Amino acid sequence: MSGLTLATISHGFGGRAILDTVSLVIRPGELVALVGPSGCGKSTLAAIAGGILKPDQGRILRHYKRHGMVFQQSRLLPWATARDNIAYPLTLGGMTGTQVIARTEAAAQAVALLSEDLMKMPEQLSGGMRARVAIARALAVEPDFLIFDEPFAALDPALRRRMQDLVLSLAEARGFGGMFITHDLHEAARLSHRIAVMDRQGKGILGSLTPPDTPGHRSEAQIFEFVEAARQDPLLSDLIHVDERAMSVHCACDTLGFRRCC
Amino acid sequence: MTASMPSDPGISRASARISARLAEWVDMAPILASRTALRFGPPMLGLALFLALWQAAHLRYGGFILPSPLQTGAAVLAALSIGAGWAALGATLARVALALALSAMIGGGLGLLAGYATLFRATIAPVATILLGMPATAWVILTMIWFGPSHGAIVFTIAIVTGPILYIGTVDAVLTRDKRLEEMAASFGASWLTRFRTIALRQIMASLGPVFGISLALGFKVAIMAELVTNVAGLGASMARARAHMDIDMALANVALAVAGLVIIEHLVIRPFQSRASGWKRITA
Numbered sequence: 001m002s003g004l005t006l007a008t009i010s011h012g013f014g015g016r017a018i019l020d021t022v023s024l025v026i027r028p029g030e031l032v033a034l035v036g037p038s039g040c041g042k043s044t045l046a047a048i049a050g051g052i053l054k055p056d057q058g059r060i061l062r063h064y065k066r067h068g069m070v071f072q073q074s075r076l077l078p079w080a081t082a083r084d085n086i087a088y089p090l091t092l093g094g095m096t097g098t099q100v101i102a103r104t105e106a107a108a109q110a111v112a113l114l115s116e117d118l119m120k121m122p123e124q125l126s127g128g129m130r131a132r133v134a135i136a137r138a139l140a141v142e143p144d145f146l147i148f149d150e151p152f153a154a155l156d157p158a159l160r161r162r163m164q165d166l167v168l169s170l171a172e173a174r175g176f177g178g179m180f181i182t183h184d185l186h187e188a189a190r191l192s193h194r195i196a197v198m199d200r201q202g203k204g205i206l207g208s209l210t211p212p213d214t215p216g217h218r219s220e221a222q223i224f225e226f227v228e229a230a231r232q233d234p235l236l237s238d239l240i241h242v243d244e245r246a247m248s249v250h251c252a253c254d255t256l257g258f259r260r261c262c
Numbered sequence: 263m264t265a266s267m268p269s270d271p272g273i274s275r276a277s278a279r280i281s282a283r284l285a286e287w288v289d290m291a292p293i294l295a296s297r298t299a300l301r302f303g304p305p306m307l308g309l310a311l312f313l314a315l316w317q318a319a320h321l322r323y324g325g326f327i328l329p330s331p332l333q334t335g336a337a338v339l340a341a342l343s344i345g346a347g348w349a350a351l352g353a354t355l356a357r358v359a360l361a362l363a364l365s366a367m368i369g370g371g372l373g374l375l376a377g378y379a380t381l382f383r384a385t386i387a388p389v390a391t392i393l394l395g396m397p398a399t400a401w402v403i404l405t406m407i408w409f410g411p412s413h414g415a416i417v418f419t420i421a422i423v424t425g426p427i428l429y430i431g432t433v434d435a436v437l438t439r440d441k442r443l444e445e446m447a448a449s450f451g452a453s454w455l456t457r458f459r460t461i462a463l464r465q466i467m468a469s470l471g472p473v474f475g476i477s478l479a480l481g482f483k484v485a486i487m488a489e490l491v492t493n494v495a496g497l498g499a500s501m502a503r504a505r506a507h508m509d510i511d512m513a514l515a516n517v518a519l520a521v522a523g524l525v526i527i528e529h530l531v532i533r534p535f536q537s538r539a540s541g542w543k544r545i546t547a
Contacts, residue, residue, distance in 0.1 A: 047445065050449040051451070073442075077461070077464075078542050078543075079468075092447070121542070
């Protein structure tokens with residue numbers, strides 16, 4: 001079973017602290033939504049979890065074999081067809097051509113991509129199709145843990161809902177755990193077993209909320225009631241009320257003294 | 263009464279298919295013709311306009327000052343009918359090709375290094391600015407003094423003039439690439455080298471297409487100027503001889519040959535490179 005432990009993670013860019021001793025445990029098979037206001041460091045934490053960034057401090061314990069990652073704006077290679085985009089991570093692992101084709105076809109089928117869509121370039125695909133290709137690319141490596149970094153933020157509500165349904169059905173069919181970064185409370189409540197709330201200045205996880213029942217089995221009424229109740233929860237007051245323009249920039253160095261650096 | 267039936271149903275199906283295909287072609291012909299006219303019409307019109315202006319200037323100033331396009335064409339054919347004409351064209355083309363290869367290796371290589379190493383970029387930035395600001399004529403004079411009027415002097419001049427352009431172009435290509443794609447690859451465990459080879463290099467080469475085009479055109483101009491000054495065999499030296507003999511036909515013929523050489527290289531080398539390396543950019547635009 002798949003799980004992830006992020007222990008006392010700290011990270012900064014150019015002397016500016018983004019994450020400060022953030023710890024998060026995702027239990028095997030658990031899909032955790034990470035919510036927080038814009039600029040709180042959610043995507044940085046996802047990049048650290050996905051192995052893109054090395055944290056300045058802290059430990060990452062991965063209790064899974066492979067992870068896949070789905071990004072905001074899909075991040076498809078613009079010079080490659082949808083098929084080659086899905087196959088890209090497979091070409092990194094020294095697989096044979098036959099295996100690559102088989103895995104690519106299977107991943108495309110899992111997200112209901114048609115064979116004619118696979119020949120198209122990313123620019124010829126709609127936003128929803130691009131999101132499907134990005135999910136298929138993550139599934140192609142047969143991951144037991146998935147990291148989603150606001151993958152549907154740019155999609156319209158109807159399409160976003162279809163993509164959420166796709167994630168729910170895949171999670172149920174394959175039983176993977178994962179981390180889903182979002183700032184949409186409704187999306188978090190629909191998809192996750194648990195919602196972890198991040199501090200607005202990246203100083204840890206403030207706490208967790210658990211929606212009733214399991215993802216995919218919640219009724220719309222249950223989700224609506226949970227979201228309405230959660231809006232009143234002090235844990236989410238920053239997410240609901242904070243204006244990122246009013247946030248003070250927290251700097252790890254002296255901003256006024258001789259050695260000011262930011 | 264029985265209706266007359268074709269003796270072989272296979273033949274009937276084939277003839278139906280052929281007539282359907284013919285009908286398709288008849289339908290498509292006007293569309294294809296209008297597409298062809300739109301593609302080739304404006305460039306042909308521009309060329310015709312240029313030739314008409316040239317002819318008008320010839321009529322106004324006379325053949326001694328400006329030969330007609332026909333006279334120039336005849337002079338080009340005359341130059342190419344003897345081995346010396348081909349040798350001059352070949353010498354200039356070979357120098358430009360060699361110098362561009364050198365400057366691509368050195369300028370492009372240093373550009374890649376500078377794109378990734380901030381300190382190196384900052385160190386080399388003033389040098390690149392100085393080299394970019396140096397007039398090509400100054401380099402011709404300097405290389406003549408350093409190396410004498412030789413083949414090497416011309417190659418060096420072209421390389422030193424085009425190198426900084428390729429350097430700046432490469433640095434810019436490295437810095438403006440979409441780094442998020444490399445992050446995507448890193449999330450799937452791609453090493454730095456794999457990310458560079460499969461993602462960064464692809465974007466860098468796509469951005470370098472226009473830079474190569476500019477360097478080629480500049481390389482030709484510098485080659486002819488250097489050949490003209492050093493009087494080393496090539497189109498430039500042929501122009502110098504034509505000037506000495508006041509042979510305006512031959513001077514213009516050499517100009518036409520230089521332009522033709524540039525156009526040929528651009529279409530045989532640069533354009534295929536551009537469409538191969540940056541074809542995807544046109545799709546995404």
